[in-house]
Amino acid sequence: VEQVFKQLFYMINAVALNNLLLRKDVCSWSTGMQLRFNISQLEEWLHGKNLQQSGAAKTLEPLIQAAQLLQLKKKTSEDAEAICSLCTSLTTQQIVKILNLYTPVNEFEERVTVAFIRDIQMHLQERNDPPQLLLDFKHMFPVLFPFNPSSITMDSIHIPAALNLEFLSKV
8 A cells, every 4th residue: 555655646746746837827925835735635644544654755856846946035045055955956957947947926926037047057067967858757656565484484385186296295
């Protein structure tokens, strides 16, 4: 059950983050607020179902950071440093793309300046990120089956003759 929910939450993360990276109309402060609220609801649900140890919440980390990125101030060099230290699960390319797509919804917000984006790129240039923008939503985590040893010893097993396995011999 835990592995199923980890996979499901990864798919939610990948599809939502990919939509954020491809659609200019959703890159805004209000979308960041909405995303963060929805993610907290998912985290509470996991907690209520006692699935906190499944790793499902951890798969949402890039989406959480993207939501926080949309909500942070984006003006000064200190803001750039804060963004760089906060967005560790996002690649440099993803951070820059979200900042480029950021669209103010009301007159109190401003577009992200080119100088600020360059500042972010300078702060992140030493990162060794993969050159990937979108997440692979078809990625599958390996399924792990727990090993439960049997209390029956191999020398006590009787192989029925009806199975025609005479070629097997006990060692």
